[in-house]
Amino acid sequence: xxxxxxxxxxxxxxxxxxxxxxxxxxxxxxxxxxxxxxxxxxxxxxxxxxxxxxxxxxxxxxxxxxxxxxxxxxxxxxxxxxxxxxxxxxxxxxxxxxxxxxxxxx
Amino acid sequence: xxxxxxxxxxxxxxxxxxxxxxxxxxxxxxxxxxxxxxxxxxxxxxxxxxxxxxxxxxxxxxxxxxxxxxxxxxxxxxxxxxxxxxxxxxxxxxxxxxxxxxxxxxxxxxxxxxxxxxxx
Numbered sequence: 514x515x516x517x518x519x520x521x522x523x524x525x526x527x528x529x530x531x532x533x534x535x536x537x538x539x540x541x542x543x544x545x546x547x548x549x550x551x552x553x554x555x556x557x558x559x560x561x562x563x564x565x566x567x568x569x570x571x572x573x574x575x576x577x578x579x580x581x582x583x584x585x586x587x588x589x590x591x592x593x594x595x596x597x598x599x600x601x602x603x604x605x606x607x608x609x610x611x612x613x614x615x616x617x618x619x
Numbered sequence: 620x621x622x623x624x625x626x627x628x629x630x631x632x633x634x635x636x637x638x639x640x641x642x643x644x645x646x647x648x649x650x651x652x653x654x655x656x657x658x659x660x661x662x663x664x665x666x667x668x669x670x671x672x673x674x675x676x677x678x679x680x681x682x683x684x685x686x687x688x689x690x691x692x693x694x695x696x697x698x699x700x701x702x703x704x705x706x707x708x709x710x711x712x713x714x715x716x717x718x719x720x721x722x723x724x725x726x727x728x729x730x731x732x733x734x735x736x737x738x739x
Contacts, residue, residue: 546725548664555729556656556664561719567727599664603724606678608654608666 515604519611525590526619533614535583535600543602545583547576550613551596559598560585590618621645623715623730630736635705641698641715641730649693652676652718654726655700657735659711667713668700671722682708705737 517537525531535545545563548556558567560576563583573588587594595618600611627639639655655667668689669678677689688701698715713733716726 544723544725546719548726550664555714555731556726557729558719558725558727561723561725561727597663601664601725607680608656608669608678608724610664610666613663 515602515607515609517600517602517609517611519598519600519614521612522615522617524617524619525587527592528589531587531590531594531616531618533585533587533598533600533616535585535611536581537583537602538581540581540583540602541579543578543604545576545578546601547574547585548599548601549594549596550599556599587616590616592618594618621728623717623728625713625715625730625733628713628733628735630738631705632739633706633737635737636701636703637705637735639700639702639713639733639735641700643696643698643715643717646717646728648691648696649673651720652722652724653689653691653698654716654718655689655698656714656716656726656729657709657711658714658732659708662711665711669718669724670698676722702735705735707737710735710737 547560550556563578564576624642654669670689715730717728719725719727
């Protein structure tokens, strides 16, 4: 069965750029979506179809997808960006979430 | 206002049954595939089930297939999840989530979630 994997944690200095990866076999052939979840809150859609941003999501958040890795990039990281981030794909009648990545802004 | 509101959660014994509901408002409910996603305490997101706009396509995650049934009532703007043979590992927050459109299978609108605890 298909699997997607994310790093458990990523740290970034305030104002710098963070990258969070989502790996899967030929994931570049699938659409990857990203969610941000802050403690005690519901997830929020951050990026859909690899690189599209819903209205209201800052341009600091961007996505890409190629080969075996999809990437979420957070530019000019802010303290308010600290959260759990999940990638998600749809494959063979199943929705799969990555295990989640905890972003810490130092 | 566009919103989803879950209800029906609570504390139940292992082996019990329970029905969760999700009330939708502020959008044309019958146009969208709808979903349930859950999150065990301190864990990540787990997709539970999806139902297409006219209920003609229904999918379940492996851990709930055969025990849970997703359904919808477009006339009442309501989504449901009937759960049987509940186990401790079904404990968690259950979110109702709207598909991004055209059965794209990403989730652009989430409810606040409802907590289900399965414990003796």
